[in-house]
Amino acid sequence: MENSIYLDEARDPLIIAEGWMKDGKDVAIATVVETWGSAPRPVGSHLVIDADGNFHGSVSGGCVEGAVVTEAIDVIDTGKARMLEFGVADETAWQVGLSCGGRIKVYVERLG
Amino acid sequence: MDPYALKMLNAERRARRAAILVTDLGDGRDRIVREGDQVAGDLGVAVARAFRSGNSGSVEAEGRTFFLNAHLPQPRLVVVGAVHISQALAPMARIAGYRLEIIDPRTAFATSDRFPDVTLHAEWPEDVLKREPLDSYTALAAVTHDPKIDDFALKAALDANCFYVGALGSRKTHAKRVERLLALGASADEIARIHAPIGLDIGAASPAEIAVAVLAQVVHAFRSRGLEVKGAAA
Numbered sequence: 001m002e003n004s005i006y007l008d009e010a011r012d013p014l015i016i017a018e019g020w021m022k023d024g025k026d027v028a029i030a031t032v033v034e035t036w037g038s039a040p041r042p043v044g045s046h047l048v049i050d051a052d053g054n055f056h057g058s059v060s061g062g063c064v065e066g067a068v069v070t071e072a073i074d075v076i077d078t079g080k081a082r083m084l085e086f087g088v089a090d091e092t093a094w095q096v097g098l099s100c101g102g103r104i105k106v107y108v109e110r111l112g
Numbered sequence: 113m114d115p116y117a118l119k120m121l122n123a124e125r126r127a128r129r130a131a132i133l134v135t136d137l138g139d140g141r142d143r144i145v146r147e148g149d150q151v152a153g154d155l156g157v158a159v160a161r162a163f164r165s166g167n168s169g170s171v172e173a174e175g176r177t178f179f180l181n182a183h184l185p186q187p188r189l190v191v192v193g194a195v196h197i198s199q200a201l202a203p204m205a206r207i208a209g210y211r212l213e214i215i216d217p218r219t220a221f222a223t224s225d226r227f228p229d230v231t232l233h234a235e236w237p238e239d240v241l242k243r244e245p246l247d248s249y250t251a252l253a254a255v256t257h258d259p260k261i262d263d264f265a266l267k268a269a270l271d272a273n274c275f276y277v278g279a280l281g282s283r284k285t286h287a288k289r290v291e292r293l294l295a296l297g298a299s300a301d302e303i304a305r306i307h308a309p310i311g312l313d314i315g316a317a318s319p320a321e322i323a324v325a326v327l328a329q330v331v332h333a334f335r336s337r338g339l340e341v342k343g344a345a346a
Contacts, residue, residue, distance in 0.1 A: 007126055018122050021115055029113050033137070033170060033179050044168030044181045081140045107179065109140055112115045 013057030017048040017111060026051040027111040028072035032059045033083075037102030047106075051076050059106050060086070072108050081109040113142055120144045121183065128185040128247050132162055135179045137170070164337060185249040186211055187275070187334055192237055192265045193256035194221035197280070200323035201253075202230045208327060210251070215240050217261060237265040251276035251330045253310060257285060263292055270302040276333035278307040278326060307333075 009015050013029075020027045030047040032039070040061035047057045047065060049072035059068060064086045075082055084106045117133060121144050124131035134155070135142040145151055151159045154173035158180060162168065166184040170177055189205050191198050194216035205212040213231035216222040222234035233240045241264075246252060252269035254262035257280050266289075269277040279289065286308040293303050311325025312332070 014118065014122055014125070018118055021118070029118075031135075031179070031181065042168075083137070107135070107137065109113055109135075111113050111118060 011056070013046040013048040016056045017046075020048070020050050021111055026076045028075045028108055029111055030059055030068050030072060030084075030106050030108045032104055033107045034105035035102055036104075039102035039104045041104075047072075049073070049076075060104060064104070064106075068106055068108065075108045075110050079110050081107065083107055117142050117144050125183050125185070128249055130163055130182075130184045130249070132159055132183065133181040134159070135181070137177045137179050164335065185247075188213070188250040189330060190215065190246065190250055190252045190265075190269075192216065192252065192254040192262055193280075194218070194223075194227060194232065194234075195255055196319040197255050197322050197326070199226060200320035201326060202227060204323055204327050205330075208331065210327075210330070215265070216256065237261065237268070241265065241268050246272035246274050248273045248275055250274050251278075251333065253278045253280075253326055253330070255280040255310070257281045259289070259292060263289070263296065266306065267293060267296045267298055270298050270305065275337050276307070276330050277305055278310040278329060280310045280322075281308060283309065 007015070017027050017029055028049045030049065032041055032043050032045045035043055041059055045057070045059055047055055047059045047068055049055045049069050051073060053069050053073060055065065055069050058065060068084065071082060071084055085103065086106070087103050121131055121133055124144070124146060130147045132145045133142055134145055145159055147163055155171065155178060158171040158173065162180045162182040166182050168181045170179050187210050189210040189212045191201060191212060191214045194214050198214055202212055202214070213233065214222065214227060215233045215235065215237050217234065217236045219234045222232050224232060246269055250272070252265060252274050254266050256262050262279060266277060266279055279286065281289065289308070290303055294300070307329055311322055312328045314325050316322045316325040
């Protein structure tokens with residue numbers, strides 16, 4: 001597309017999700033819908049997941065993506081959307097230096 | 113998410129047009145709202161606000177909770193003229209979150225030495241804008257005050273409905289420019305959109321101060337997009 005000057009197609013989660021869909025894959029889309037405190041990724045950020053657990057994008061600084069992927073595979077199976085809530089700064093996170101110090105709410109839904 | 117909504121959303125984003133994905137968090141149903149689409153009631157007010165701010169968030173309307181994910185193209189700032197003002201404007205624009213690029217066919221001005229880490233086109237605006245057309249999420253500031261370089265870009269900016277068009281030069285210089293733009297086929301109403309003399313009136317004297325005045329005017333234009341058309345929507 002001549003006009004997509006600043007859309008990074010290779011890394012854009014929603015573009016990747018559309019590509020997966022075209023390839024016939026089952027896809028879930030996770031979206032940060034609310035944040036409290038100093039959350040690492042702003043409201044509206046996406047993580048997209050396929051049924052094999054491949055993912056692109058982020059909803060945090062890598063702290064909770066693993067858990068979201070697990071939930072997303074369930075959402076793909078059942079087709080039922082879910083709202084997840086994470087406290088980002090738990091003790092473990094603090095110890096490994098990921099003291100983001102916030103909380104986030106993530107909406108996970110199936111594509112189609 | 114509705115696959116059709118995703119396709120439509122991506123098409124809008126690729127075309128650098130603003131769109132909002134509105135999701136009913138109760139039943140998961142969603143739809144795309146494009147800028148200019150009519151949305152009634154409280155939801156419409158929230159949609160208008162999201163288009164202006166670019167901020168996503170939840171809103172209660174009609175007894176339901178909607179999530180509005182606002183996708184605004186990243187604003188570009190195209191500066192015609194690799195001059196002293198532009199040298200100050202480039203780092204300021206970057207900090208403010210605007211993608212800046214500079215066009216100046218005068219190769220003595222447009223050097224990477226004078227503009228480290230800046231997207232520079234040492235070409236005529238005609239050639240650059242053919243490749244990378246202006247759009248309504250682009251601001252254009254013409255600061256060479258050389259008609260040969262500025263005029264084409266200014267006319268192109270008016271045609272593309274750039275959210276900001278500014279031109280350096282005194283009132284006298286601008287009066288002559290108005291005549292030339294009329295001759296190029298721009299209407300008086302279109303020409304009235306040009307900010308000239310350029311920049312908010314903060315008494316700027318040095319090139320760096322003028323850059324502050326220009327950037328502030330660009331931000332103001334960006335954040336008040338559509339207000340003059342749609343009236344006072346909050």
